[in-house]
Amino acid sequence: xxxxxxxxxxxxxxxxxxxxxxxxxxxxxxxxxxxxxxxxxxxxxxxxxxxxxxxxxxxxxxxxxxxxxxxxxxxxxxxxxxxxxxxxxxxxxxxxxxxxxxxxxxxxxxxxxxxxxxxxxxxxxxxxxxxxxxxxxxxxxxxxxxxxxxxxxx
Numbered sequence: 001x002x003x004x005x006x007x008x009x010x011x012x013x014x015x016x017x018x019x020x021x022x023x024x025x026x027x028x029x030x031x032x033x034x035x036x037x038x039x040x041x042x043x044x045x046x047x048x049x050x051x052x053x054x055x056x057x058x059x060x061x062x063x064x065x066x067x068x069x070x071x072x073x074x075x076x077x078x079x080x081x082x083x084x085x086x087x088x089x090x091x092x093x094x095x096x097x098x099x100x101x102x103x104x105x106x107x108x109x110x111x112x113x114x115x116x117x118x119x120x121x122x123x124x125x126x127x128x129x130x131x132x133x134x135x136x137x138x139x140x141x142x143x144x145x146x147x148x149x150x151x152x153x154x
Contacts, residue, residue, distance in 0.1 A: 021070070024066040038063075040141060041066075041094065054066050094112070117136075
């Protein structure tokens, strides 16, 4: 027992939201917030896919944090303490989800991370079908997260 302070670092989610980057869902085990094994990073509407994938990973006992990062450029300009609070360097298993190009993601997902992105242009179906067709699905995010994790244990 002790001071009764808030768990975790409340400054991350609260002032982060104003800046456009926030921890959308925290990693948990048995109802307690725990250190993440995997971080899923989404932009815009793709955050919902990350949240769905997190539910699947959590159900398999893989504590997963979801970070909403609509503006990568903005995040890159923040100080290292803030970036570390949102994307702890100890968590190497990361997946970015964006219906765009994955070029800008390497610095955030790192060598062990995976990017689920839409590298094809000019397709004109509705986004749900496109996402399905190009593998931008919660299942793909879940699989990529496991793949990223598996790569670390070897």
